Amino acid sequence: MGLPLSRHPTWPLAATFWALLCASCGAEQGPECKAFVSCVGELDVLHGTHTNVDRFLPEGACWGSDKGAEVCESACRRGIPRLREQEPQLSCQQGGVP
């Protein structure tokens, strides 16, 4: 049987504290990097390669902090047009607002 929260004021306090901590635990993969990873996948199919995109994947290092996530999203947004310049056969699009 669970403990009624109202009878144990420490629980809401702990839950609040935990929620505050987890608010700074990291971010989620953003739309630009999702699109970038997909674009690199298209490039790999064309070239028969397997590019290491680990950093940008949902569990990648990009999403360990809000600041890191911002840098990665920014990098992915600029990366897609550069990738299309590198390989004009790519048809991939930006993930966010063009």
Place this chain on the structure above:
Amino acid sequence: MRRHATKWALGALVTGLLLAPSHGALAHLPNIFEAGELLVIDDPLRSFALYGEFERPDDFFEARMTPATPLAIPVEILVPGRDELVDHRPLFAIVGPGLPVPSAAERALLPRPLPEGAGAIVARYEREDREVIFESFTRRVFWTNGPTAYVVPAGEMRFWVWSPEGTTGKFVLGFGVEEGRQDPGDLLSNWGDYAY
């Protein structure tokens, strides 16, 4: 029962504190970038910040990495946000086999001829006024050309840094993101080289 709940709550708090990320320790691995010397990046999967200074207009900086597989990596070039560096816009190029043939305009920008069989990606400044960022490790403000995710092929890749307008001053070539707890190296004992 209540004592039991309190114990659990305290346990959760302590665990949370132990597991909480310490953003102060998130950083690129810093290193000094010397003109005229080849800097070898041993592990291209880590994040690096290479700190250099153009003392002469024709200084040339070169780093080398050898990824085992093609690699997607964010790269940017930063300049300290100081009034005297407002016109200082160093550039970088990624040079190596398997990269595209640069346009004539890009080729004209390069500080030296491309090696036989090599292509190049030449960086750009996305905005004339340059984006401003706050670098949390040195706690300084920098201008950036804009971090860009590049795909580099496997094999030996060179990073060239030069000053197209011949301006002098400090710069940082950043690879990756502030993504993990990394050894800050000798950052504190060489603070003057890294901070400004």
